[in-house]
Amino acid sequence: VRLATLFLIATLCAAQDAAESGRLTFRILCAPCHGIHANGGRGPDLTLGTYSAGDQDADLFRVISRGVPGTEMAAYAGRVSDDEIRQLVAYIRSVGHAQTAIKGNVATGEQIFWNKGGCGQCHRVGTKGSSLGPDLTRVGRQRSIAYLTASLLKPDADVTPGYATITVVTRDGKKIVGVERNFDDFSAQFVDLSGKYYSFLREDVTSMTREPRSLMPSTYGKMLSESEVNDLVAYLNSLRGAR
Amino acid sequence: MLGTLALAQDWTSYGKNDLGWRYSELDQINTNTVSRLTPQWMYQTNTPGKNETTPLVFDGMMYVTGPSNNAWALDAVTGRPIWSYKKALPANVNLCCGQVNRGFARRASTLYKVNLEGTLVALDAKSGTQLWESTLEDYKKGYSATSAPLVVKNLVVTGMAGAEYGTRGFIDAYDADTGKRAWRVYTVAEGGPSWSADSWKRGGGSTWITGTYDPALNLIYWGTGNPGPDMDGDVRRGDNLYTCSLIAIDADTGKIKWHFQFTPHDVHDWDAVGDPVLTDLTIEGRPVKAVIQANRNGFFYALDRTNGKVLLTKAYTRVTWADGVGPDGRPVPIAGQDPTEEGNRTCPGMGGGHNWQATAYSPQTGLFYFTSTERCMLFYKTKQEFKEGQWYQASTIGRDEPGNGRVDAIDPKTGKLAWFFETVTSPTGGVLATAGGLVFVGDAEGYLIALDAKTGKPVWRFQTGGTIIAPPISYALNGRQYIAVAAGQTMITFGLPKL
Numbered sequence: 001v002r003l004a005t006l007f008l009i010a011t012l013c014a015a016q017d018a019a020e021s022g023r024l025t026f027r028i029l030c031a032p033c034h035g036i037h038a039n040g041g042r043g044p045d046l047t048l049g050t051y052s053a054g055d056q057d058a059d060l061f062r063v064i065s066r067g068v069p070g071t072e073m074a075a076y077a078g079r080v081s082d083d084e085i086r087q088l089v090a091y092i093r094s095v096g097h098a099q100t101a102i103k104g105n106v107a108t109g110e111q112i113f114w115n116k117g118g119c120g121q122c123h124r125v126g127t128k129g130s131s132l133g134p135d136l137t138r139v140g141r142q143r144s145i146a147y148l149t150a151s152l153l154k155p156d157a158d159v160t161p162g163y164a165t166i167t168v169v170t171r172d173g174k175k176i177v178g179v180e181r182n183f184d185d186f187s188a189q190f191v192d193l194s195g196k197y198y199s200f201l202r203e204d205v206t207s208m209t210r211e212p213r214s215l216m217p218s219t220y221g222k223m224l225s226e227s228e229v230n231d232l233v234a235y236l237n238s239l240r241g242a243r
Numbered sequence: 244m245l246g247t248l249a250l251a252q253d254w255t256s257y258g259k260n261d262l263g264w265r266y267s268e269l270d271q272i273n274t275n276t277v278s279r280l281t282p283q284w285m286y287q288t289n290t291p292g293k294n295e296t297t298p299l300v301f302d303g304m305m306y307v308t309g310p311s312n313n314a315w316a317l318d319a320v321t322g323r324p325i326w327s328y329k330k331a332l333p334a335n336v337n338l339c340c341g342q343v344n345r346g347f348a349r350r351a352s353t354l355y356k357v358n359l360e361g362t363l364v365a366l367d368a369k370s371g372t373q374l375w376e377s378t379l380e381d382y383k384k385g386y387s388a389t390s391a392p393l394v395v396k397n398l399v400v401t402g403m404a405g406a407e408y409g410t411r412g413f414i415d416a417y418d419a420d421t422g423k424r425a426w427r428v429y430t431v432a433e434g435g436p437s438w439s440a441d442s443w444k445r446g447g448g449s450t451w452i453t454g455t456y457d458p459a460l461n462l463i464y465w466g467t468g469n470p471g472p473d474m475d476g477d478v479r480r481g482d483n484l485y486t487c488s489l490i491a492i493d494a495d496t497g498k499i500k501w502h503f504q505f506t507p508h509d510v511h512d513w514d515a516v517g518d519p520v521l522t523d524l525t526i527e528g529r530p531v532k533a534v535i536q537a538n539r540n541g542f543f544y545a546l547d548r549t550n551g552k553v554l555l556t557k558a559y560t561r562v563t564w565a566d567g568v569g570p571d572g573r574p575v576p577i578a579g580q581d582p583t584e585e586g587n588r589t590c591p592g593m594g595g596g597h598n599w600q601a602t603a604y605s606p607q608t609g610l611f612y613f614t615s616t617e618r619c620m621l622f623y624k625t626k627q628e629f630k631e632g633q634w635y636q637a638s639t640i641g642r643d644e645p646g647n648g649r650v651d652a653i654d655p656k657t658g659k660l661a662w663f664f665e666t667v668t669s670p671t672g673g674v675l676a677t678a679g680g681l682v683f684v685g686d687a688e689g690y691l692i693a694l695d696a697k698t699g700k701p702v703w704r705f706q707t708g709g710t711i712i713a714p715p716i717s718y719a720l721n722g723r724q725y726i727a728v729a730a731g732q733t734m735i736t737f738g739l740p741k742l
Contacts, residue, residue: 024625024626024627027623027625027639028625028627028634028636028637028638028639029639031623031639032639032640032641036585036586036623036639078335079634182688183667184667184686184688184689184690185666185667185686185688185690185692185701185704186690186701186704210667
């Protein structure tokens with residue numbers, strides 16, 4: 001019994017060591033997207049204890065090693081050793097805690113998305129909706145619950161690169177505002193809320209600016225009840241793209 | 244005139260002349276004619292990766308180095324390839340920032356370049372045949388090489404890269420004919436009070452941008468990189484000499500004549516590798532032999548290049564870590580700016596106010612031109628165990644905040660901004676100044692831009708279709724002036740229409 005206890009303690013200590021080593025590697029390689037405490041950011045929240053690519057250690061190992069095609073998750077095989085990947089898995093396991101993060105109802109959220117919320121007027125899911133704002137077909141794989149909630153309530157908090165707000169004032173004083181398609185030192189291309197495409201040369205207009213804010217309404221916190229926000233987030237979280 | 248100016252029509256070294264001016268005396272393309280500038284030829288290298296090269300042009304040929312140990316000799320009038328060079332890269336060469344190379348050096352009819360695995364090769368310019376190869380240091384220990392060498396008399400002087408891998412920086416000089424090493428200067432002082440314990444052994448201080456040379460003083464000037472590990476200064480207490488410094492080296496003996504440390508005990512990765520440009524100035528009525536640099540730490544510096552004493556400093560971007568620079572050249576630190584476990588926001592960001600991109604000095608306008616960024620960043624400190632040959636940064640940074648950029652023109656006599664040209668993203672390319680009263684620069688979105696050197700007004704542009712990281716150059720052949728730049732994977736040359 002004593003030996004077995006010692007063995008158990010030794011095993012637990014080794015797991016703690018591995019998790020600590022993994023934490024240090026995580027801070028260096030993973031934190032820029034997944035957050036310094038692994039609770040998500042532009043990359044998914046890894047503290048939820050459940051992962052889009054599978055919940056086994058082998059699934060996490062595979063994702064870190066090979067990356068996730070079609071997402072911003074890069075392949076780390078070659079950059080770090082297999083042992084270090086195992087340590088990363090140990091760390092992710094150590095911060096993962098089961099929680100009922102999804103409070104809302106997916107089906108209700110889907111109704112809100114396409115009806116009351118009017119989200120489809122700017123966003124696409126699969127072949128449905130509009131392409132003015134970011135495509136949300138796979139957004140449940142790409143963003144954490146916290147990030148999705150924050151994006152819904154405060155759209156300006158972190159604007160997806162390439163979707164900034166462009167404002168052009170023409171020579172005759174007309175102000176045109178839209179979502180960025182390209183912006184460079186000499187020109188701007190953008191789409192206004194009606195879907196109309198514009199292209200201007202800087203030298204032909206009075207002013208041309210790009211702001212890191214979103215044209216998405218910041219009123220969803222007022223327009224929707226708390227439970228409706230939860231439903232909508234549940235729906236967004238369920239969007240995993242084509243399998 | 245100061246130093247030896249290369250023949251006006253050629254471009255034969257990284258900085259155009261020994262002094263690092265990147266100033267072309269050619270003026271056929273000028274403020275009046277530049278509107279008619281059009282592409283003359285393009286050469287598609289079909290080689291992926293970042294192209295940071297400064298091409299050399301002489302004897303009717305253009306010599307271009309590219310990513311992944313590639314190089315090409317192109318006919319300078321037509322762009323047609325004459326020979327090419329490729330060296331297979333060993334597996335597992337550790338590189339912080341891509342398989343890049345910044346150009347050849349030239350002596351008579353021999354070309355010199357480094358390869359990524361930390362070697363220096365000599366090639367016959369006529370055929371591309373390799374004449375010799377020397378190894379700087381073992382790539383398995385994290386050493387690599389990316390910069391253009393500098394030819395000084397019969398020596399080929401080269402830096403190395405790898406400060407993010409626990410290496411110990413140096414500058415080497417090799418006999419140009421045989422490849423035998425003549426001297427080595429370590430940029431990390433062995434032991435002493437500026438390094439706690441044995442931290443100097445992996446102290447970084449890499450030398451990844453080409454230096455300059457003053458023939459009259461027989462001194463080589465070379466900037467040094469960050470100390471290692473980058474953001475955990477606790478394991479390397481002290482000033483960490485000679486990292487983040489400019490060092491002046493006797494060309495014959497390889498001894499350090501003087502050093503000037505811009506950022507003592509750096510914890511923000513602010514390499515001091517901006518071009519050390521040599522120019523004679525009159526500062527407050529006194530003529531001085533100066534070396535000027537836009538340092539990554541956010542300050543512009545003019546130093547006396549005979550002794551390393553500071554003449555002038557001025558912040559050219561937003562700086563939150565220091566309240567200016569003292570009369571002794573030491574920054575006056577502001578407390579609480581170091582990276583922490585939970586992250587600490589400091590300006591400038593990791594890429595600094597100005598990083599490595601080539602700078603230019605025009606004797607015509609007396610102005611110093613460089614690209615700059617106004618940006619802050621979250622810096623994190625992380626404990627990290629050192630393992631030979633492995634990434635050793637002990638840190639991370641927050642996701643990049645969007646940063647606007649500028650091309651700055653500074654009067655080096657006063658440090659005052661004469662003009663700036665704003666760019667919508669952080670600048671990627673280097674600059675070229677010409678006697679045509681123009682400054683050329685490439686941007687992240689692929690534009691090659693000509694600015695009026697006196698006012699900064701854009702007077703011409705061309706969309707190349709590829710991000711421009713390399714600096715433009717200028718040369719002349721058969722009575723026609725050309726501007727050339729690597730954009731994306733393509734080498735493009737511009738000229739005025741034939742009369």
